[in-house]
Amino acid sequence: MTRHVEIAILGAGAVGTSxxxxxxxxxxxxxxxxxxxxxxxxxxATAAWVWVQTKTPDHYAQFTAASIDLYPILTRRLGMDIExxxxxxxxxxxxxxxxxxxxxxxxQQRRAGLPVSMLSRExxxxxxxxxxxxxxxxxYCPLDGNVNPFRLVSALRQGALAGGxxxxxxxxxxxxxxxxxxxxxxxxxxxxxxxxxxLSAGPWSSQVGALLGITMPVKLSRGQMLVTEPLPPLVxxxxxGLRQQDNGEILFGYSHEEVGLDTRTTLEIIHEVAQxxxxxxxxxxxxxxxxxxxxxxxxxxDGLPILGRIPGMDGAFIAVTxxxxxxxxxxxxxxxxxxxxxxxxxxxxxYAMERFTEARS
Amino acid sequence: xxxxxxxxxxxxxxxxxxxxxVCRCEELYWVDIVEAIRAGARTLxxxxxxxRCGMGPCQWKGCWSTVAAMIAEETGVPLAELAPPRIRAPxxxxxxxxLLTADQAAGLGAGPPED
Numbered sequence: 001m002t003r004h005v006e007i008a009i010l011g012a013g014a015v016g017t018s019x020x021x022x023x024x025x026x027x028x029x030x031x032x033x034x035x036x037x038x039x040x041x042x043x044x045a046t047a048a049w050v051w052v053q054t055k056t057p058d059h060y061a062q063f064t065a066a067s068i069d070l071y072p073i074l075t076r077r078l079g080m081d082i083e084x085x086x087x088x089x090x091x092x093x094x095x096x097x098x099x100x101x102x103x104x105x106x107x108q109q110r111r112a113g114l115p116v117s118m119l120s121r122e123x124x125x126x127x128x129x130x131x132x133x134x135x136x137x138x139x140y141c142p143l144d145g146n147v148n149p150f151r152l153v154s155a156l157r158q159g160a161l162a163g164g165x166x167x168x169x170x171x172x173x174x175x176x177x178x179x180x181x182x183x184x185x186x187x188x189x190x191x192x193x194x195x196x197x198x199l200s201a202g203p204w205s206s207q208v209g210a211l212l213g214i215t216m217p218v219k220l221s222r223g224q225m226l227v228t229e230p231l232p233p234l235v236x237x238x239x240x241g242l243r244q245q246d247n248g249e250i251l252f253g254y255s256h257e258e259v260g261l262d263t264r265t266t267l268e269i270i271h272e273v274a275q276x277x278x279x280x281x282x283x284x285x286x287x288x289x290x291x292x293x294x295x296x297x298x299x300x301x302d303g304l305p306i307l308g309r310i311p312g313m314d315g316a317f318i319a320v321t322x323x324x325x326x327x328x329x330x331x332x333x334x335x336x337x338x339x340x341x342x343x344x345x346x347x348x349x350x351y352a353m354e355r356f357t358e359a360r361s
Numbered sequence: 362x363x364x365x366x367x368x369x370x371x372x373x374x375x376x377x378x379x380x381x382x383v384c385r386c387e388e389l390y391w392v393d394i395v396e397a398i399r400a401g402a403r404t405l406x407x408x409x410x411x412x413r414c415g416m417g418p419c420q421w422k423g424c425w426s427t428v429a430a431m432i433a434e435e436t437g438v439p440l441a442e443l444a445p446p447r448i449r450a451p452x453x454x455x456x457x458x459x460l461l462t463a464d465q466a467a468g469l470g471a472g473p474p475e476d
Contacts, residue, residue, distance in 0.1 A: 037401060037403065037404075037410075037411075039410055040410065044410045150410050226460075228457070229454055265449050265450060270460055274461050277457065278457065278458075284457050287456070288418075288454035288455065290420065291416075291420060
């Protein structure tokens with residue numbers, strides 16, 4: 001028996017569940033298919049900063065800031081505490097060279113309309129006394145913050161379900177066949193025929209894309225992080241590289257390795273992460289580490305999101321991006337506009353898949 | 362109610378007290394875990410992301426077998442077919458300064474000596 005649906009969403013991370021939630025709010029009943037359980041991939045292995053201050057070029061900074069503007073509204077619509085906090089964000093400099101680089105970036109970001117500022121050493125330490133007194137200054141942005149990614153995805157899933165979305169979890173998509181203006185999906189749970197297909201499988205998009213004959217213009221990047229034991233309040237802001245959660249644990253580190261979908265942690269990177277943490281907040285030297293973890297980011301070849309129609313495939317759409325936690329509110333909104341009315345209120349031209357000449361096979 | 366008994370044998374305690382503490386680190390009750398399974402979680406790691414069970418200082422060591430038995434009972438999947446949770450270093454909490462220098466860890470990281 002074939003299941004007929006209007007919209008099928010492939011991938012249930014922060015991006016896919018946000019699209020499902022927003023579609024359900026518009027009265028649609030999308031079917032969301034995931035190989036595991038929502039949030040089990042990149043969205044469940046992330047620092048979960050909600051972060052704009054270092055994003056370039058201008059249009060991407062503005063798009064990201066617009067997503068951050070939506071966070072408090074989305075939180076209210078979800079009706080659940082997702083531990084979203086607009087803490088303000090700090091990028092710390094440890095040399096005059098780094099100060100010069102950050103100042104240059106700060107000028108550029110102010111021209112783009114972001115409320116960033118440069119802080120002196122004294123002002124930085126007054127704002128965040130736990131930071132290393134050896135720092136030379138910092139860039140600050142009041143829009144930055146963080147969220148609990150497990151709660152975010154869970155709330156989006158529950159909100160989508162309540163609005164009429166359906167989830168097929170632990171379901172593999174084996175084949176996708178365009179047929180008569182629709183897409184016929186063979187899955188481990190049965191056949192699905194969808195009028196519209198949305199590809200939001202993050203690092204697994206290449207595998208899903210291959211079923212459509214598409215080469216996905218993305219790279220994969222593994223990030224490793226360390227988690228401390230719960231600590232009394234120590235760090236109030238979201239520091240580039242470190243943040244404290246509501247439960248007191250401090251999450252820190254960022255690394256980039258191109259190792260495919262391998263999510264193992266390695267001792268070499270754990271050393272580097274430990275050093276980064278102590279350099280930022282020297283008091284961490286004496287705390288206990290409870291766990292290391294790793295996640296795989298998907299990074300489009302030019303670093304910018306891929307949002308909109310899949311070229312040459314009527315009824316097929318894509319939403320694949322780095323920074324999916326930060327961007328999930330606006331991606332849910334604009335993709336829903338595009339899917340429901342055929343156009344989005346924010347121009348998605350800079351993020352169109354057409355910009356990659358290698359995208360079509 | 363003897364939770365240690367459940368841990369040793371991999372059996373779910375018989376009387377299903379809903380307020381039995383299954384995860385001591387995160388203070389999670391029997392009902393919290395059952396709710397996660399009924400929401401669709403099928404593996405230990407999926408339950409962890411929904412509830413934080415196994416995410417605290419013990420890193421599953423105190424609750425793994427109890428939760429695995431609960432998954433088996435709720436879903437009918439035999440215990441032997443359930444994947445273990447993802448175990449990662451450090452296997453017990455270590456002070457960060459022990460991880461700071463490569464020298465201190467050389468014995469761990471270098472692997473067996475070569476001839």
